[in-house]
Amino acid sequence: MPPDFSRRAFLGASASGMALTLASAPLAQEVDKGDRPADLTTLVVNGQSYALAVEPRVTLLDALRERIGLTGAKKGCDHGQCGACTVLVDGRRVLSCLTLAAMAAGRAVTTVEGLASRDGRLHPMQQAFIDCDAFQCGYCTPGQILSAIGCVEEGHAGADADIRESMSGNLCRCAAYPNIVAAIRQARSEMRRA
Amino acid sequence: MQPFLYRRADDPMALVQILAREESAAGPPTSADTQFIAGGTTIFDLMKLDVMRPKALVDINGVRGLDRIEQSENDVRLGALARMADVAAHPLITSRYPVIAESLALAANPQLRNMATLAGNVLQRTRCTYFRDVSWAACNKRNPGSGCAALGGFNRPHAVLGVSPSCIATYPGDFAQALIALDAVVETWRAGRTRAIAFADLHRLPGDRPDIETILGSDEMILGFRVPAAEWTRRSRFVKVRDRESFEFALASAAVALDVGPEGLVRQARIALGGVATVPWRARDAEALLAGQPVTMETAERAAEAAFAAAQPQKDNAFKILLGRRTLVRALLETSSLEI
Numbered sequence: 387m388p389p390d391f392s393r394r395a396f397l398g399a400s401a402s403g404m405a406l407t408l409a410s411a412p413l414a415q416e417v418d419k420g421d422r423p424a425d426l427t428t429l430v431v432n433g434q435s436y437a438l439a440v441e442p443r444v445t446l447l448d449a450l451r452e453r454i455g456l457t458g459a460k461k462g463c464d465h466g467q468c469g470a471c472t473v474l475v476d477g478r479r480v481l482s483c484l485t486l487a488a489m490a491a492g493r494a495v496t497t498v499e500g501l502a503s504r505d506g507r508l509h510p511m512q513q514a515f516i517d518c519d520a521f522q523c524g525y526c527t528p529g530q531i532l533s534a535i536g537c538v539e540e541g542h543a544g545a546d547a548d549i550r551e552s553m554s555g556n557l558c559r560c561a562a563y564p565n566i567v568a569a570i571r572q573a574r575s576e577m578r579r580a
Numbered sequence: 581m582q583p584f585l586y587r588r589a590d591d592p593m594a595l596v597q598i599l600a601r602e603e604s605a606a607g608p609p610t611s612a613d614t615q616f617i618a619g620g621t622t623i624f625d626l627m628k629l630d631v632m633r634p635k636a637l638v639d640i641n642g643v644r645g646l647d648r649i650e651q652s653e654n655d656v657r658l659g660a661l662a663r664m665a666d667v668a669a670h671p672l673i674t675s676r677y678p679v680i681a682e683s684l685a686l687a688a689n690p691q692l693r694n695m696a697t698l699a700g701n702v703l704q705r706t707r708c709t710y711f712r713d714v715s716w717a718a719c720n721k722r723n724p725g726s727g728c729a730a731l732g733g734f735n736r737p738h739a740v741l742g743v744s745p746s747c748i749a750t751y752p753g754d755f756a757q758a759l760i761a762l763d764a765v766v767e768t769w770r771a772g773r774t775r776a777i778a779f780a781d782l783h784r785l786p787g788d789r790p791d792i793e794t795i796l797g798s799d800e801m802i803l804g805f806r807v808p809a810a811e812w813t814r815r816s817r818f819v820k821v822r823d824r825e826s827f828e829f830a831l832a833s834a835a836v837a838l839d840v841g842p843e844g845l846v847r848q849a850r851i852a853l854g855g856v857a858t859v860p861w862r863a864r865d866a867e868a869l870l871a872g873q874p875v876t877m878e879t880a881e882r883a884a885e886a887a888f889a890a891a892q893p894q895k896d897n898a899f900k901i902l903l904g905r906r907t908l909v910r911a912l913l914e915t916s917s918l919e920i
Contacts, residue, residue, distance in 0.1 A: 425586065442586035442637070443627075465625050466692060478694045484624050485695070488586050489617075489639060536690060540665075554826035555689025 427491045431456065432500025438487070446490045447471045447482035450497060458498035458528040469556035472529035473497050479536030498528035510576035511535050514569040522560035530556050534570050543574040581627050584635055590642035596772060598638055599799045608791050612798035616640050618661055619696035622704045630714050631722060646803065649673070655809055660699035660802045665690065667698060677807060679816035679835050683758040686820045689827040699802035701755050703794065707829055708738065708749035720746045721790040736896040741857035743892050747790030749858060751783065756860035757835040758818060761852035764807045770800040779805070783859040811839040812848055814920045819911040821903060830855030832904040834911035838875070846870045853887060856904045863887035866908070875916035884908040
């Protein structure tokens with residue numbers, strides 16, 4: 387049985403852990419040695435596995451864009467303030483600029499490139515963005531679409547005010563906001579039917 | 581960003597093994613070489629800004645059982661690794677502890693709430709622009725003894741309560757106000773031992789050491805929060821006022837919980853203020869004034885005046901006293917009229 391963090395199990399594990407004598411150096415000294423082999427990380431993106439040797443400080447966003455070549459997720463602010471880097475990890479919308487690639491290892495990552503079906507048919511949210519003219523320059527759009535899918539799946543695509551609140555993490559400097567709300571309204575019923 | 585090592589602690593034993601090797605840090609936990617990472621939304625952001633420069637991150641996301649919400653007869657226990665979004669939407673929390681659900685739902689944005697954990701939220705660092713921008717040399721919180729650029733600088737977002745001549749940085753969170761109002765207890769773990777700390781004792785006033793923000797040790801981990809079940813938890817509310825309608829830190833906020841008797845008189849009031857203080861701020865003077873009184877515009881205004889009696893404004897933030905008082909009045913009136 388894997389270790390469990392119920393109080394009793396945890397204290398038991400801790401006590402036995404403390405009994406071990408540990409020979410290796412503190413982590414901080416290891417990093418000072420300078421020879422840091424890149425860790426091997428396996429990312430599963432849009433159903434495909436990628437084995438990458440990446441330094442710990444590589445973000446999921448940089449791994450997607452610079453290593454795997456999926457440039458749909460955009461680097462806007464790189465500080466979690468604009469939402470252009472939004473992707474789904476295990477079905478939940480997150481910010482790939484504040485996620486270490488290593489922390490996403492083995493989890494299912496979905497980017498805008500993985501939304502259309504194999505026959506090329508667009509995801510209802512992608513189609514709705516086109517139908518409703520929900521973008522102008524398009525830079526924020528992949529993040530908007532992934533976030534909009536999260537908005538519908540989390541059950542926040544009811545009243546327009548709920549949609550706007552639920553999309554507050556995605557900035558659009560062309561200010562296509564009213565049409566983005568319209569696109570989500572259109573896609574929500576198609577997503578429910580699917 | 582400087583290079584760092586990344587290690588996963590998937591179970592308590594691995595954590596013990598990693599931490600046992602770390603030398604005890606001389607400075608405060610926030611400047612220790614080895615840091616925990618869970619949601620990463622605060623620490624990784626501050627590492628990109630070079631404000632925090634750890635040499636190793638220990639990923640505690642794989643530690644099992646720390647993300648639970650468990651109800652017992654006397655309290656609810658919120659696990660340290662529970663995500664903000666999950667707690668904000670949990671039926672037990674929305675029905676029995678609405679002030680907690682609202683404080684979480686009004687914070688950050690959906691993506692960040694999907695990532696950020698409760699413990700990380702409580703320990704998030706100030707948004708003071710002089711703290712976050714390392715090109716400013718003077719910041720006693722980031723660089724002890726260097727001075728405070730905010731005191732003579734642009735200090736509109738800064739604190740009016742709990743300030744010191746060394747630091748006026750505002751505590752940025754919302755959830756902590758709900759916890760301090762409801763007399764929560766923090767459970768921590770260190771070197772194989774657990775301890776329980778009153779949430780009100782977790783954060784330290786800046787005083788002359790604003791770099792030391794909590795009483796936690798650098799190898800001490802929060803396991804979770806215990807919130808006592810009480811008569812006032814259902815009648816509770818979080819009101820947040822900010823520069824824009826969503827995805828913004830509070831200029832002023834109030835967490836209020838009331839136990840009101842059948843005659844409409846307050847038996848117990850619990851009040852905490854955010855956006856205006858250097859630490860999560862319990863307004864006990866205001867609570868005392870409301871005991872035995874009905875909640876009316878007059879009694880609420882008197883309580884709010886008491887809550888800000890000790891306020892010390894700077895050149896740009898005197899407006900926070902009136903804004904804070906009005907925020908509390910609104911929170912008290914709305915909480916007292918809740919249908920429960």
